[in-house]
Amino acid sequence: MIKFSNIVVAGAALALLGATAAHADTLADIKSKGTLVVGTKADYRPFGYLDPSGKIIGFEPDLAADLAKRLGVKLELVAVVASNRIQFLQQGKIDLMIATASDTPDRRKIIDFAEPNYYGSGTNVMALKSAHLKSWADLKGKKVCLIQGSFYNKELQEKYGIEGVAFPGTAEALAALKNGNCVGFAYDDTAIIGQLQTPEWSAYEMPLDSILFQPWGIGVKQGETALRDFVGKATIDWHKTGEIIKLEKKWGIKPTKWAEEMHDKYK
Amino acid sequence: MDAIWHWFRVLYDTTGINLPIFYDAFDRRRFVNGLWMTLALSVISIIASVAIGVVGAWLQGSRLRMTRRVVNGYIQFFRNTPPLVQIYFFYFGIGSLLSTTGPTGHPVPLVSNVAWAIISLSFFAGAFNVEIFRAGVEAVPKTTIEAAESLGFSRLRTYLLIVLPLAFRISLPALNNNLVNLVKTTTLAYAIAVPELLYVTSQIWSDNLNVPEMMNVLLLVYFVLVGALVLAMDRWERAIRVPGFGA
Amino acid sequence: MNAEATTTPRPLVSVRDVHKSFGHVEVLKGVSMDVQKGEAICIIGPSGSGKSTLLRCINGLVPINSGTIRVRDFEVQNLKTDHEKIALRKEVSMVFQQYNLFPHKTALDNVMMAPVHVLRENRDEVRTRALALLKKVGLAAKADAYPGELSGGQQQRVAIARALAMRPEVMLFDEITAALDPETIKDVLATVRELANEGMTCMLVTHEMRFAREVASTVYFTDGGVIVESGPPAQLFDRPAKERTRAFLSQVL
Numbered sequence: 172m173i174k175f176s177n178i179v180v181a182g183a184a185l186a187l188l189g190a191t192a193a194h195a196d197t198l199a200d201i202k203s204k205g206t207l208v209v210g211t212k213a214d215y216r217p218f219g220y221l222d223p224s225g226k227i228i229g230f231e232p233d234l235a236a237d238l239a240k241r242l243g244v245k246l247e248l249v250a251v252v253a254s255n256r257i258q259f260l261q262q263g264k265i266d267l268m269i270a271t272a273s274d275t276p277d278r279r280k281i282i283d284f285a286e287p288n289y290y291g292s293g294t295n296v297m298a299l300k301s302a303h304l305k306s307w308a309d310l311k312g313k314k315v316c317l318i319q320g321s322f323y324n325k326e327l328q329e330k331y332g333i334e335g336v337a338f339p340g341t342a343e344a345l346a347a348l349k350n351g352n353c354v355g356f357a358y359d360d361t362a363i364i365g366q367l368q369t370p371e372w373s374a375y376e377m378p379l380d381s382i383l384f385q386p387w388g389i390g391v392k393q394g395e396t397a398l399r400d401f402v403g404k405a406t407i408d409w410h411k412t413g414e415i416i417k418l419e420k421k422w423g424i425k426p427t428k429w430a431e432e433m434h435d436k437y438k
Numbered sequence: 439m440d441a442i443w444h445w446f447r448v449l450y451d452t453t454g455i456n457l458p459i460f461y462d463a464f465d466r467r468r469f470v471n472g473l474w475m476t477l478a479l480s481v482i483s484i485i486a487s488v489a490i491g492v493v494g495a496w497l498q499g500s501r502l503r504m505t506r507r508v509v510n511g512y513i514q515f516f517r518n519t520p521p522l523v524q525i526y527f528f529y530f531g532i533g534s535l536l537s538t539t540g541p542t543g544h545p546v547p548l549v550s551n552v553a554w555a556i557i558s559l560s561f562f563a564g565a566f567n568v569e570i571f572r573a574g575v576e577a578v579p580k581t582t583i584e585a586a587e588s589l590g591f592s593r594l595r596t597y598l599l600i601v602l603p604l605a606f607r608i609s610l611p612a613l614n615n616n617l618v619n620l621v622k623t624t625t626l627a628y629a630i631a632v633p634e635l636l637y638v639t640s641q642i643w644s645d646n647l648n649v650p651e652m653m654n655v656l657l658l659v660y661f662v663l664v665g666a667l668v669l670a671m672d673r674w675e676r677a678i679r680v681p682g683f684g685a
Numbered sequence: 686m687n688a689e690a691t692t693t694p695r696p697l698v699s700v701r702d703v704h705k706s707f708g709h710v711e712v713l714k715g716v717s718m719d720v721q722k723g724e725a726i727c728i729i730g731p732s733g734s735g736k737s738t739l740l741r742c743i744n745g746l747v748p749i750n751s752g753t754i755r756v757r758d759f760e761v762q763n764l765k766t767d768h769e770k771i772a773l774r775k776e777v778s779m780v781f782q783q784y785n786l787f788p789h790k791t792a793l794d795n796v797m798m799a800p801v802h803v804l805r806e807n808r809d810e811v812r813t814r815a816l817a818l819l820k821k822v823g824l825a826a827k828a829d830a831y832p833g834e835l836s837g838g839q840q841q842r843v844a845i846a847r848a849l850a851m852r853p854e855v856m857l858f859d860e861i862t863a864a865l866d867p868e869t870i871k872d873v874l875a876t877v878r879e880l881a882n883e884g885m886t887c888m889l890v891t892h893e894m895r896f897a898r899e900v901a902s903t904v905y906f907t908d909g910g911v912i913v914e915s916g917p918p919a920q921l922f923d924r925p926a927k928e929r930t931r932a933f934l935s936q937v938l
């Protein structure tokens with residue numbers, strides 16, 4: 172059974188490889204048409220969101236712009252969401268996906284990710300500044316709002332001893348946090364950063380060190396090795412020159428240990 | 439005991455049927471707590487909603503028009519809106535108003551999510567119970583009430599000693615249905631993070647990716663729970679049945 | 686009036702010019718009667734003439750529009766609160782056509798309930814008295830039976846025992862045999878006869894003319910909300926003065 176499905180996957184992969192090999196490679200196409208099309212988020216402040224004029228700006232659009240500059244082509248940004256970003260890539264609607272996508276083994280079966288990872292998100296909490304949280308241990312036995320079905324819920328309860336209060340969606344969890352039904356809201360640190368940048372949440376902070384880091388990858392269509400390697404080289408550059416750390420600062424993102432480590436690694 | 443728990447681990451390893459609520463101490467504790475929470479929600483809401491029904495039906499017979507209007511307004515409100523919306527309304531709507539400020543400037547809610555769940559479930563089922571008891575009260579012959587009155591019973595005593603016991607017997611089948619519904623409706627407390635059965639089960643299946651197994655467990659537990667309630671109510675109905683009265 | 690009071694004792698129940706309307710329909714149009722302590726009186730008359738309404742007025746179950754009703758020292762028309770009416774009802778017990786027993790209580794509990802809950806008497810003492818009363822009405826063996834397990838006549842006798850358990854000054858009987866089978870009527874009437882003979886003040890609405898003739902000291906004939914004629918049974922039954930009385934009697938006798 173297991174062997175059979177392996178063969179099927181391998182066969183499919185071979186077929187795909189063959190198909191793309193016959194095709195001209197995308198990197199060359201981009202150069203010849205003079206435009207790089209990148210899918211980014213438009214609703215995930217500050218990683219990709221709309222400025223008042225309706226232009227997509229943010230951390231990831233800046234990375235996309237850098238790639239376009241390296242290629243000497245124009246940049247076209249396409250707004251994507253979690254549910255369509257991989258299809259857009261597979262259908263060729265976008266050349267690259269830089270859209271807060273976690274680099275997971277499951278996804279690697281259908282698209283390719285440039286190496287190394289450019290960024291990533293961890294789990295953190297959003298809490299009132301006046302709560303003076305210092306470490307995860309401070310949350311032991313305390314009520315913490317969660318989103319039902321989040322992968323980190325069990326670990327937070329089991330390992331850190333929080334009393335989870337899980338809601339169906341973000342809006343409910345945020346309302347409960349505001350009402351004081353929990354001392355903090357555990358969520359993706361990258362999403363919390365965006366929340367904290369709105370005046371509504373000015374009394375709140377993200378006080379802890381993120382845990383459970385999940386790396387994000389820049390996606391290319393499977394088999395686009397030239398494009399993939401080009402992005403990979405650029406990513407190494409970003410880490411080496413401290414570009415990522417600079418962008419963190421630019422977009423008001425609390426400096427992460429991960430970005431610093433990557434900088435040290437490629438320095 | 440450990441041998442039994444271990445058997446479920448072996449079951450998982452050999453067949454892939456994953457029931458961590460037996461072999462994993464953390465999940466087991468969660469599940470048992472959820473079961474207790476569901477029982478607590480059910481029992482407290484049943485008692486409170488029956489009390490609301492009894493008092494409401496009494497107030498509906500009030501001589502003051504204002505009182506009757508208030509009771510009718512209450513019934514309309516809770517009968518004509520979805521219970522999930524009511525729970526949200528209480529928890530997020532009323533709950534945000536009912537908070538004090540703690541020493542560090544935090545808002546501190548005065549009523550917990552569990553309490554809100556009990557309050558809204560009780561009011562929800564209570565509205566139906568008022569109607570159910572009212573129908574029962576109206577079925578008690580006027581002449582029986584007059585006899586009690588002529589014996590010197592006060593209005594309240596007549597209601598408590600004569601009308602209510604008779605109305606109860608008349609109302610019991612309808613009450614059964616409503617209470618069964620109430621037990622099933624406790625699952626809505628899930629929406630405001632009350633760790634009852636559905637909530638803990640969905641946490642467990644999110645963490646273990648064993649949705650089919652836990653779905654079955656959930657279904658079975660509710661089936662047994664509601665079955666026990668129906669059985670108890672049937673027994674009770676038979677125990678208080680009097681010859682020559684009611685069905 | 687005062688001069689009379691020195692010669693005849695003050696009546697236990699005194700009804701003076703009572704008017705009662707339901708909506709626009711006047712049901713009692715100026716009714717007066719006196720009942721002495723220990724006396725048994727009967728009220729006869731066609732259906733709808735206001736007999737039940739009169740008894741219910743005396744018990745304070747329905748308020749009157751004008752006139753006065755006095756039972757011992759209670760001015761019934763002046764009783765406003767539930768509390769005051771309850772005090773009256775301890776003196777005046779009523780037995781209904783449809784028995785109106787409490788179906789969820791045994792015969793014994795039916796008899797015990799009011800003394801225990803209204804008079805707040807000691808439960809054991811009440812039980813002893815209730816059992817004696819059930820024995821008196823011939824139903825000692827049925828103490829633990831529910832109303833649904835008793836015949837109509839038996840239920841009515843329990844109802845009489847229930848009314849007596851309050852130790853009233855006056856008993857009101859409203860057509861208590863009208864709903865019964867002929868063979869059970871006898872027992873019920875025997876019970877009432879015994880009560881009257883013991884000196885209980887009784888006001889009976891009845892269609893049993895032979896019984897009325899036998900137990901009543903005075904018979905009142907009502908029609909259309911007024912007392913057409915009253916007098917000792919021998920006079921009213923054998924030499925009625927009014928044509929309407931005669932017509933009624935010729936139909937029922």
Ligand SMILES: Nc1ncnc2c1ncn2[C@@H]1O[C@H](COP(=O)(O)OP(=O)(O)O)[C@@H](O)[C@H]1O
Nearest residue numbers: 707708712730731732733734735736737738739
């Ligand atoms: N609660 C009531 N509301 C309106 N009408 C009533 C009520 N009780 C009695 N009546 C009317 O009063 C009249 C006298 O009734 P009732 O006293 O029962 O007569 P009886 O007992 O002599 O048959 C009837 O026409 C009856 O319909």
Ligand SMILES: [Mg+2]
Nearest residue numbers: 736737738860
């Ligand atoms: Mg009548």
